[in-house]
Amino acid sequence: MKTKGKTEILKEHQLRHTGSREDILAIFMREAFALSHADVEHRLPEGFDRVTLYRTLKTFVDKGLIHKVLDDSGEAKYALCKEPCSTDHHHHGHVHFKCTRCGLTNCLEEVQIPSVQLPKGYKTEDVNLLVQGICLVCNKKTASIEEPV
Protein backbone atom coordinates (compact mmCIF):
# COMPACT_ATOMS: atom_id res chain seq x y z
CA MET A 1 0.00 0.00 0.00
CA LYS A 2 1.44 3.23 -1.12
CA THR A 3 1.29 6.22 1.13
CA LYS A 4 -0.54 9.22 -0.14
CA GLY A 5 1.74 11.71 -1.85
CA LYS A 6 2.35 15.21 -0.68
CA THR A 7 0.99 16.76 -3.81
CA GLU A 8 -2.17 14.78 -3.43
CA ILE A 9 -2.59 15.71 0.21
CA LEU A 10 -2.18 19.39 -0.51
CA LYS A 11 -4.62 19.26 -3.34
CA GLU A 12 -7.17 17.42 -1.25
CA HIS A 13 -7.12 20.24 1.22
CA GLN A 14 -7.35 22.93 -1.39
CA LEU A 15 -3.88 24.22 -0.84
CA ARG A 16 -1.43 25.32 -3.47
CA HIS A 17 1.60 23.20 -3.88
CA THR A 18 4.60 25.27 -2.90
CA GLY A 19 8.12 24.49 -1.82
CA SER A 20 7.60 25.57 1.76
CA ARG A 21 4.50 23.51 2.20
CA GLU A 22 6.16 20.52 0.67
CA ASP A 23 9.10 20.80 3.06
CA ILE A 24 6.94 21.13 6.13
CA LEU A 25 4.54 18.43 5.12
CA ALA A 26 7.47 16.12 4.43
CA ILE A 27 8.68 16.56 7.99
CA PHE A 28 5.35 15.56 9.44
CA MET A 29 5.21 12.56 7.18
CA ARG A 30 8.68 11.48 8.15
CA GLU A 31 8.31 11.68 11.94
CA ALA A 32 5.93 9.41 13.76
CA PHE A 33 5.39 11.65 16.74
CA ALA A 34 3.80 15.02 17.33
CA LEU A 35 6.00 18.00 16.62
CA SER A 36 6.02 21.39 18.24
CA HIS A 37 6.67 24.52 16.30
CA ALA A 38 10.27 24.37 17.45
CA ASP A 39 10.59 20.71 16.48
CA VAL A 40 9.53 21.50 12.96
CA GLU A 41 11.82 24.47 12.79
CA HIS A 42 14.84 22.39 13.76
CA ARG A 43 14.15 19.96 10.99
CA LEU A 44 13.82 22.63 8.37
CA PRO A 45 16.78 23.69 6.26
CA GLU A 46 18.95 26.37 7.76
CA GLY A 47 17.53 29.80 7.16
CA PHE A 48 13.99 28.76 6.44
CA ASP A 49 11.83 31.77 7.00
CA ARG A 50 10.26 31.77 10.44
CA VAL A 51 7.22 33.75 9.42
CA THR A 52 6.44 31.31 6.67
CA LEU A 53 6.56 28.49 9.16
CA TYR A 54 4.09 30.24 11.43
CA ARG A 55 1.79 30.85 8.54
CA THR A 56 2.06 27.39 7.13
CA LEU A 57 1.33 25.67 10.41
CA LYS A 58 -1.69 27.85 10.88
CA THR A 59 -2.89 27.14 7.38
CA PHE A 60 -2.38 23.41 7.81
CA VAL A 61 -4.42 23.39 10.98
CA ASP A 62 -7.15 25.53 9.48
CA LYS A 63 -7.44 23.28 6.49
CA GLY A 64 -7.42 20.11 8.54
CA LEU A 65 -4.11 18.72 7.33
CA ILE A 66 -2.63 18.52 10.78
CA HIS A 67 -4.23 18.74 14.18
CA LYS A 68 -3.10 20.08 17.48
CA VAL A 69 -2.07 17.51 20.02
CA LEU A 70 -2.71 18.36 23.63
CA ASP A 71 0.32 18.66 25.77
CA ASP A 72 0.79 19.62 29.34
CA SER A 73 3.76 21.77 28.49
CA GLY A 74 1.50 24.44 27.15
CA GLU A 75 3.50 24.33 23.96
CA ALA A 76 1.22 23.25 21.16
CA LYS A 77 2.23 20.22 19.17
CA TYR A 78 0.97 19.09 15.84
CA ALA A 79 0.50 15.80 14.07
CA LEU A 80 -0.82 14.72 10.72
CA CYS A 81 -4.45 13.88 10.55
CA LYS A 82 -4.61 10.30 9.44
CA GLU A 83 -8.31 9.99 9.57
CA PRO A 84 -10.20 12.18 7.19
CA CYS A 85 -10.61 15.62 8.64
CA SER A 86 -12.62 18.20 6.88
CA THR A 87 -11.95 21.87 7.27
CA ASP A 88 -14.36 22.23 10.13
CA HIS A 89 -14.45 18.81 11.73
CA HIS A 90 -11.48 17.09 13.22
CA HIS A 91 -12.20 13.67 14.48
CA HIS A 92 -9.64 11.76 16.46
CA GLY A 93 -10.61 8.77 18.48
CA HIS A 94 -7.16 7.69 19.47
CA VAL A 95 -5.00 8.23 22.50
CA HIS A 96 -1.95 10.45 22.66
CA PHE A 97 0.96 9.43 24.79
CA LYS A 98 3.64 11.71 26.08
CA CYS A 99 6.76 10.21 27.53
CA THR A 100 8.03 12.13 30.51
CA ARG A 101 11.47 10.66 29.97
CA CYS A 102 12.24 11.37 26.32
CA GLY A 103 9.62 14.05 25.93
CA LEU A 104 8.15 12.67 22.72
CA THR A 105 4.45 12.63 22.12
CA ASN A 106 2.94 9.93 19.98
CA CYS A 107 -0.40 8.96 18.66
CA LEU A 108 -1.32 5.51 19.86
CA GLU A 109 -3.57 4.75 16.94
CA GLU A 110 -4.29 1.29 18.27
CA VAL A 111 -5.66 2.42 21.60
CA GLN A 112 -9.23 3.60 21.43
CA ILE A 113 -10.55 6.12 23.86
CA PRO A 114 -13.10 4.50 26.11
CA SER A 115 -16.47 6.15 25.91
CA VAL A 116 -17.24 8.67 28.59
CA GLN A 117 -20.65 9.15 30.09
CA LEU A 118 -21.29 12.82 30.56
CA PRO A 119 -23.99 14.30 32.76
CA LYS A 120 -27.37 14.79 31.16
CA GLY A 121 -27.52 17.78 28.89
CA TYR A 122 -23.98 17.64 27.61
CA LYS A 123 -23.31 16.68 24.05
CA THR A 124 -20.00 15.15 23.06
CA GLU A 125 -18.43 16.09 19.77
CA ASP A 126 -14.82 15.19 20.22
CA VAL A 127 -12.66 13.54 22.83
CA ASN A 128 -8.97 13.96 23.47
CA LEU A 129 -7.03 11.75 25.81
CA LEU A 130 -3.47 12.40 26.78
CA VAL A 131 -1.61 9.85 28.81
CA GLN A 132 1.73 10.71 30.29
CA GLY A 133 4.24 8.23 31.52
CA ILE A 134 7.14 6.16 30.30
CA CYS A 135 7.11 4.96 26.74
CA LEU A 136 8.10 1.58 25.43
CA VAL A 137 11.57 2.62 24.37
CA CYS A 138 12.50 4.42 27.56
CA ASN A 139 11.00 1.67 29.65
CA LYS A 140 13.26 -0.89 28.03
CA LYS A 141 16.33 1.20 28.63
CA THR A 142 15.47 1.47 32.30
CA ALA A 143 14.65 -2.19 32.63
CA SER A 144 17.94 -3.30 31.17
CA ILE A 145 19.74 -1.39 33.87
CA GLU A 146 17.55 -1.92 36.88
CA GLU A 147 16.45 -5.44 36.18
CA PRO A 148 19.43 -7.36 34.82
CA VAL A 149 18.65 -10.78 33.45
Place this chain on the structure above:
Amino acid sequence: MKTKGKTEILKEHQLRHTGSREDILAIFMREAFALSHADVEHRLPEGFDRVTLYRTLKTFVDKGLIHKVLDDSGEAKYALCKEPCSTDHHHHGHVHFKCTRCGLTNCLEEVQIPSVQLPKGYKTEDVNLLVQGICLVCNKKTASIEEPV
Protein backbone atom coordinates in the same frame (compact mmCIF):
# COMPACT_ATOMS: atom_id res chain seq x y z
CA MET B 1 -22.61 25.56 53.40
CA LYS B 2 -20.09 28.30 53.43
CA THR B 3 -17.35 28.34 50.83
CA LYS B 4 -13.83 28.24 52.06
CA GLY B 5 -12.30 31.68 52.42
CA LYS B 6 -9.33 32.97 50.49
CA THR B 7 -7.26 33.44 53.61
CA GLU B 8 -7.93 29.90 54.62
CA ILE B 9 -7.05 28.51 51.22
CA LEU B 10 -3.77 30.36 51.11
CA LYS B 11 -2.86 29.24 54.57
CA GLU B 12 -3.68 25.64 53.78
CA HIS B 13 -1.18 25.74 50.98
CA GLN B 14 1.49 27.42 53.02
CA LEU B 15 1.33 30.64 51.14
CA ARG B 16 1.56 34.08 52.61
CA HIS B 17 -1.53 36.17 52.34
CA THR B 18 -0.76 39.10 50.08
CA GLY B 19 -2.82 41.50 48.08
CA SER B 20 -1.78 40.10 44.73
CA ARG B 21 -2.56 36.55 45.69
CA GLU B 22 -5.87 37.57 47.10
CA ASP B 23 -6.78 39.33 43.86
CA ILE B 24 -5.82 36.43 41.67
CA LEU B 25 -7.39 33.81 43.87
CA ALA B 26 -10.57 35.85 43.98
CA ILE B 27 -10.78 35.75 40.21
CA PHE B 28 -10.55 31.99 40.15
CA MET B 29 -13.17 31.68 42.84
CA ARG B 30 -15.50 34.01 41.05
CA GLU B 31 -15.37 32.25 37.69
CA ALA B 32 -16.55 28.71 37.46
CA PHE B 33 -14.53 27.85 34.38
CA ALA B 34 -10.87 27.46 33.55
CA LEU B 35 -8.94 30.63 32.87
CA SER B 36 -5.94 31.21 30.69
CA HIS B 37 -3.13 33.48 31.70
CA ALA B 38 -4.66 36.15 29.48
CA ASP B 39 -8.10 35.61 30.97
CA VAL B 40 -6.76 36.26 34.43
CA GLU B 41 -4.79 39.25 33.26
CA HIS B 42 -7.88 40.89 31.77
CA ARG B 43 -9.75 40.52 35.00
CA LEU B 44 -7.01 42.09 37.06
CA PRO B 45 -7.02 45.78 37.89
CA GLU B 46 -5.37 48.02 35.35
CA GLY B 47 -1.64 48.19 35.85
CA PHE B 48 -1.25 44.99 37.81
CA ASP B 49 2.36 43.89 37.51
CA ARG B 50 2.86 41.37 34.71
CA VAL B 51 5.73 39.65 36.37
CA THR B 52 3.82 39.16 39.58
CA LEU B 53 1.06 37.43 37.68
CA TYR B 54 3.50 35.01 36.07
CA ARG B 55 5.05 34.26 39.41
CA THR B 56 1.78 33.89 41.21
CA LEU B 57 0.28 31.49 38.70
CA LYS B 58 3.41 29.40 38.86
CA THR B 59 3.36 29.41 42.62
CA PHE B 60 -0.30 28.46 42.72
CA VAL B 61 0.31 25.51 40.43
CA ASP B 62 3.39 24.42 42.35
CA LYS B 63 1.56 24.54 45.64
CA GLY B 64 -1.45 22.73 44.31
CA LEU B 65 -3.92 25.55 44.58
CA ILE B 66 -4.80 25.48 40.92
CA HIS B 67 -4.12 22.94 38.23
CA LYS B 68 -3.49 23.14 34.55
CA VAL B 69 -6.36 22.29 32.32
CA LEU B 70 -5.30 21.06 28.92
CA ASP B 71 -6.95 22.73 26.05
CA ASP B 72 -6.88 22.14 22.35
CA SER B 73 -6.01 25.75 21.82
CA GLY B 74 -2.52 25.04 23.03
CA GLU B 75 -2.94 27.88 25.47
CA ALA B 76 -2.70 26.58 29.02
CA LYS B 77 -5.65 27.19 31.27
CA TYR B 78 -5.97 26.94 34.99
CA ALA B 79 -8.70 26.04 37.41
CA LEU B 80 -8.99 25.78 41.16
CA CYS B 81 -8.22 22.41 42.65
CA LYS B 82 -11.27 21.21 44.46
CA GLU B 83 -9.81 17.96 45.55
CA PRO B 84 -6.99 18.20 48.04
CA CYS B 85 -3.73 18.59 46.18
CA SER B 86 -0.46 18.50 47.98
CA THR B 87 2.59 20.44 46.91
CA ASP B 88 4.03 17.61 44.89
CA HIS B 89 1.03 15.60 43.87
CA HIS B 90 -1.78 16.87 41.82
CA HIS B 91 -4.38 14.24 41.48
CA HIS B 92 -7.10 14.86 39.05
CA GLY B 93 -9.11 11.98 37.89
CA HIS B 94 -11.80 14.14 36.45
CA VAL B 95 -12.77 15.08 32.95
CA HIS B 96 -12.47 18.52 31.46
CA PHE B 97 -15.09 19.78 29.11
CA LYS B 98 -14.74 22.50 26.56
CA CYS B 99 -17.84 23.89 24.96
CA THR B 100 -17.41 24.63 21.30
CA ARG B 101 -20.30 27.05 21.43
CA CYS B 102 -19.44 29.36 24.29
CA GLY B 103 -15.76 28.45 24.38
CA LEU B 104 -15.63 27.89 28.11
CA THR B 105 -13.73 25.04 29.67
CA ASN B 106 -14.95 23.42 32.85
CA CYS B 107 -13.96 20.71 35.23
CA LEU B 108 -16.55 17.97 35.40
CA GLU B 109 -15.63 16.90 38.89
CA GLU B 110 -18.27 14.25 38.91
CA VAL B 111 -17.04 12.45 35.82
CA GLN B 112 -14.12 10.13 36.40
CA ILE B 113 -11.66 9.27 33.68
CA PRO B 114 -12.09 5.64 32.71
CA SER B 115 -8.94 3.59 32.94
CA VAL B 116 -7.04 3.11 29.74
CA GLN B 117 -5.25 -0.05 28.81
CA LEU B 118 -2.00 0.81 27.10
CA PRO B 119 0.10 -1.58 25.05
CA LYS B 120 2.57 -3.70 26.98
CA GLY B 121 5.68 -1.81 28.00
CA TYR B 122 4.06 1.54 28.56
CA LYS B 123 3.75 2.92 32.04
CA THR B 124 1.03 5.40 32.89
CA GLU B 125 1.76 8.26 35.26
CA ASP B 126 -0.96 10.75 34.52
CA VAL B 127 -4.05 10.95 32.39
CA ASN B 128 -5.85 13.94 30.99
CA LEU B 129 -9.14 13.78 29.23
CA LEU B 130 -10.70 16.66 27.37
CA VAL B 131 -14.14 16.35 25.92
CA GLN B 132 -15.38 18.95 23.51
CA GLY B 133 -18.97 19.53 22.60
CA ILE B 134 -21.97 21.48 23.70
CA CYS B 135 -22.33 22.27 27.36
CA LEU B 136 -25.45 22.15 29.44
CA VAL B 137 -26.13 25.85 29.23
CA CYS B 138 -25.66 26.19 25.49
CA ASN B 139 -27.60 23.02 24.89
CA LYS B 140 -30.59 24.39 26.72
CA LYS B 141 -30.54 27.58 24.71
CA THR B 142 -30.56 25.59 21.51
CA ALA B 143 -33.26 23.23 22.69
CA SER B 144 -35.62 25.98 23.63
CA ILE B 145 -35.45 27.26 20.09
CA GLU B 146 -35.35 24.07 18.08
CA GLU B 147 -37.67 21.97 20.16
CA PRO B 148 -40.52 24.15 21.33
CA VAL B 149 -42.84 22.58 23.91
Place this chain on the structure above:
DNA sequence: GGAAGATTTGTAAATTTGTAGCTTTACCGT
Protein backbone atom coordinates in the same frame (compact mmCIF):
# COMPACT_ATOMS: atom_id res chain seq x y z
C1' DG C 1 3.45 28.17 -23.70
C1' DG C 2 2.25 32.52 -21.80
C1' DA C 3 -0.37 36.27 -19.42
C1' DA C 4 -3.55 37.84 -15.66
C1' DG C 5 -5.05 37.52 -11.23
C1' DA C 6 -4.72 35.72 -6.77
C1' DT C 7 -2.04 33.56 -3.28
C1' DT C 8 2.21 32.89 -0.97
C1' DT C 9 6.67 34.23 0.45
C1' DG C 10 10.62 37.04 2.27
C1' DT C 11 12.01 40.92 4.79
C1' DA C 12 12.07 44.34 8.17
C1' DA C 13 9.98 46.31 11.93
C1' DA C 14 6.63 46.45 15.67
C1' DT C 15 4.42 43.91 19.45
C1' DT C 16 3.94 40.72 22.69
C1' DT C 17 5.63 37.28 25.86
C1' DG C 18 8.34 35.23 29.33
C1' DT C 19 12.58 35.89 32.47
C1' DA C 20 16.22 37.75 35.31
C1' DG C 21 18.23 40.92 38.62
C1' DC C 22 17.83 43.94 42.17
C1' DT C 23 15.66 47.07 45.53
C1' DT C 24 11.79 48.03 48.34
C1' DT C 25 7.82 46.54 50.77
C1' DA C 26 4.97 43.52 53.36
C1' DC C 27 4.12 39.28 55.92
C1' DC C 28 4.24 36.67 60.18
C1' DG C 29 6.24 34.15 64.07
C1' DT C 30 8.29 35.49 68.27
Place this chain on the structure above:
DNA sequence: ACGGTAAAGCTACAAATTTACAAATCTTCC
Protein backbone atom coordinates in the same frame (compact mmCIF):
# COMPACT_ATOMS: atom_id res chain seq x y z
C1' DA D 1 6.87 45.95 67.71
C1' DC D 2 11.02 43.62 65.60
C1' DG D 3 13.57 41.14 62.32
C1' DG D 4 14.25 37.55 59.12
C1' DT D 5 12.49 36.26 54.85
C1' DA D 6 9.28 35.89 51.11
C1' DA D 7 6.95 38.55 47.74
C1' DA D 8 6.07 42.68 45.03
C1' DG D 9 7.46 46.18 42.00
C1' DC D 10 10.17 47.87 39.03
C1' DT D 11 13.65 47.94 34.82
C1' DA D 12 15.80 45.72 31.36
C1' DC D 13 16.35 41.85 28.05
C1' DA D 14 15.98 38.09 24.91
C1' DA D 15 12.92 35.39 22.44
C1' DA D 16 8.64 34.57 20.23
C1' DT D 17 4.89 36.09 17.42
C1' DT D 18 2.49 39.25 14.50
C1' DT D 19 1.97 42.93 10.99
C1' DA D 20 2.74 45.37 6.71
C1' DC D 21 4.06 45.41 2.21
C1' DA D 22 6.59 44.48 -1.93
C1' DA D 23 8.43 40.71 -4.71
C1' DA D 24 8.03 36.06 -6.22
C1' DT D 25 5.20 32.09 -7.29
C1' DC D 26 1.10 29.34 -8.43
C1' DT D 27 -3.29 28.33 -11.33
C1' DT D 28 -6.26 28.94 -14.61
C1' DC D 29 -7.55 30.04 -18.94
C1' DC D 30 -6.62 31.23 -23.37
